[in-house]
Amino acid sequence: MYTVGSSTSEDIDSIGGRELARLCYSCGICVGGCPAARFSDDFNPRRIVLEICLGIGRRLVGGGSPIWKCTTCYTCHERCPAGVKPLDVVMALRNISFREGACPESVSVIRKNVLDDGVAGTVTRRAAEIRQKMGLPPAESDGRGELEALTGHE
Ligand code: SF4
Ligand code: SF4
Incomplete structure (x- = not known):
């Protein structure tokens, strides 16, 4: 192959x-x-x-x-x-x-999100407002913890 x-x-x-x-x-x-x-x-x-x-x-x-x-x-x-x-x-x-350090800005943002929070996307202010209006609790993510558990690195 x-x-x-x-x-x-x-x-x-x-x-x-x-x-x-x-x-x-x-x-x-x-x-x-x-x-x-x-x-x-x-x-x-x-x-x-x-x-x-x-x-x-x-x-x-x-x-x-x-x-x-x-x-x-x-x-x-x-x-x-x-x-x-x-x-x-x-x-x-x-x-x-x-x-080589060359990628579109949108890819850099995703990389930073993953390294900072363990998730590719972040909860926008608009999404947070909608959740509040619907009576939902704030979105919480333990993405960083999950990432560390998966990779074995802090
Ligand atoms: S042109 Fe595309 S589909 Fe055809 S052999 Fe090459 S890679 Fe494969
Ligand atoms: S979008 Fe990418 S993966 Fe999909 S067919 Fe085109 S080259 Fe292939």
């Missing part, structure tokens, strides 16, 4: 462009079912795979890269007839971007 890259690798070459080139025959099935490609002019999983195959994928690393438009729905993963796993390529590029 082909496995894209490695979660600890920091090298774009490690995504395995040569192997991807052997498998992918640019049929475009991944694009046909991709919701992100449908609503975006610059996101295209077939093209992302192709650029990695051609060794020109460096431009896909960064906070402004189209890779962040992927919804991680796994449709391409399930439909690709060649077992290429385009989503794994996108995630490998995201990991490289993140390690």
